[in-house]
Amino acid sequence: MAAYTIADVKTLREKSGAGMMDAKKALEEAGGDIEAAVDALRAKGLATAQKKSSRTAAEGLVGVAVEGTKGVAVEVNSETDFVAKNDRFQDFVRKTTAVALTLAADDVEALKTAEYPDGGSVDAKLTDNVATIGENQQVRRLKSVAVSNGTVVPYVHNAAADGLGKIGVLVALESEAGADVLEPLGKQLAMHIAAAFPQALDADGLDAALIERERSIAADKAAESGKPENVQEKMVEGAIKKFAKENALLSQLFVIDNKTPIADVVAKAGKDAGTSIVLKDYVRFQLGEGIEKEEADFAAEVAAAVAGE
Structure with missing residues (x-):
């Protein structure tokens, strides 16, 4: 078999x-x-x-919210897209995201036990929603970013409602520049992040296991070339450098012109503003990243239902 x-x-x-x-x-x-x-x-x-693993199907919504110099993104999953369009579910994601803003750490369990605006805990409200809507729902993850001086810019790609959608991005800019400079810059960077899917802020932040996987793939390709071992080693190192450059946000080429590294985009904005601007951190949540969703055979389900199975 x-x-x-x-x-x-x-x-x-x-x-x-x-x-x-x-x-x-x-x-x-x-x-x-x-x-x-x-x-x-x-x-x-x-x-x-x-x-990208983000292509894996899973339903629900990503919520983003900002207050002062802190922002947070929260992913809440549901079984079907119908629930994601439900007003009750959307209200839950929106309020849960607001609660997440008040937490000191990115802890899902702490979020679940936190007080919900309508009373009780977030988890109790979630349980009530499951019983009322009739479909399983889960608070999956959250991540916050903050700056001491500057702004956090939120962005939702193809928003289903205000602050809710399938891709949520936060951009943390540390600077003394005004909102008239930082807001439009943050919006452009957020749109780039949504499209380009960086894996880390810089090369040093890339996951070691991911780099090793790429190194193994590059080594296999180099070995198939039949070239001398020293040449193969250079091929592998070149491939790793290229991977790091393409997957670290600061070295990615800006999607708007496809030629300027993001680090240079930020540096130029700071020069034009007459003050330093630092892209301190970012969040990119895409609904269902890393979740394997079972493919349903609709015809088989109908046949089973008819047969009384």
Whole structure:
């Protein structure tokens, strides 16, 4: 029996962009491990691009809120998009995000036990919503950013309502510049972050495991080139530098002109304003990042229902 299913092949093709036969072969060689198969396809040049984990389907909303020099993003998941459009659910996400602003740490459990504006705790309100709406819901994660002097700019891409959507971004700018300078700059940077999906603020902040995975892929590609070992080593190091440059926010090329590094965009804004501007931190939450959602076979569900199963 094969170590993978047709659904696994479909998932691998969506993640890698590879053809049917290449995907099946990669899964066979990887023993059904989808992530290992993706790496193998990329090493062979058969994956069209690295697909972001944010493409994984999950429903709900991301809420963002700012007060003073602090901002927070909160993700609340639901089973279906219908619930995400529900006024009661949207009100819960909005108020829960406001509660998160008052916390001292990015702690989901602390958020759940915090007092809800309508009384009781956030978790008690969530439980009530589940019972009322009839669908499972979860407060999944939160992250806050803050500056001592400057501003935090919120942005929601394709907002479902004020401060709510499927991609929420916060940009923390440390500066003595006025809001007339920082707000438009923050908005442009937030739109870039939403589109470019940086993995960290700078190269040093990139996850070590992610770098090692890229190094392994680059080494496999270099080995297949048949070039001398010293040349292969240079190829690997070049690939890692390129990956870091493309995935660290400050070194990414600004999506507006596709030629200016973000660090230079911020530096120029500071020079024009006559004062230093520092991009201190950011948050990018995309609904469902890293969540595997089971694909439902609608026809089979209907057939089962008709058969009384």
